[in-house]
Amino acid sequence: MMEQLSAFSLGDYFPYLGWIDLLTGLILRLKATFGALDSLLDQVVEEHKAVEIESHQHQSFKKDFVDILLQFQKYGMDGLELTQENLKAILMDLVVGGTDTTSTLSEWVMAELVRNPSVMKKAREEVRRVAGKKLKINMNDINQMEYLKCVIKETLRLHPPAPLLIPRQSSASVKIRACPGLTFGIV
Numbered sequence: 001m002m003e004q005l006s007a008f009s010l011g012d013y014f015p016y017l018g019w020i021d022l023l024t025g026l027i028l029r030l031k032a033t034f035g036a037l038d039s040l041l042d043q044v045v046e047e048h049k050a051v052e053i054e055s056h057q058h059q060s061f062k063k064d065f066v067d068i069l070l071q072f073q074k075y076g077m078d079g080l081e082l083t084q085e086n087l088k089a090i091l092m093d094l095v096v097g098g099t100d101t102t103s104t105l106s107e108w109v110m111a112e113l114v115r116n117p118s119v120m121k122k123a124r125e126e127v128r129r130v131a132g133k134k135l136k137i138n139m140n141d142i143n144q145m146e147y148l149k150c151v152i153k154e155t156l157r158l159h160p161p162a163p164l165l166i167p168r169q170s171s172a173s174v175k176i177r178a179c180p181g182l183t184f185g186i187v
Contacts, residue, residue, distance in 0.1 A: 109151065
């Protein structure tokens, strides 16, 4: 999915040439991918609705983010309505945003460690000292890895996986100092 989202689309840069994306098959691949993702999200929501019905019998039911969104959808809040499409859009943002930024960060951490062998050696020694021969590392172990946390934070500083300010685009044409009809992106 991420490969298709990051694929070069001529229509993104030159809207009047967007028809070429139809010829290359990019549009069809994107529609198929989003159709599959949409049905997956429908399935997740339906499973949570079914579990919610069953959970009224058990008090030990733990809610996750989807359950909280479903509760908000059911009971609402001060006139705000959460439709099924809104709910799926929120979940899609979480999935896409979480996977892309995490994989990007992992790639940059590895690249920086390869570029700095002494840092990699020190981080490896810390991981081996804290984790030892454990098969699973828990949060207590991670909290003891101060140097590794610093490596990750420095990588985030050098190579943020997402822009700090998301560009905004006006929804209507504006007139700025005698330049009518232009739509400006605001950063």
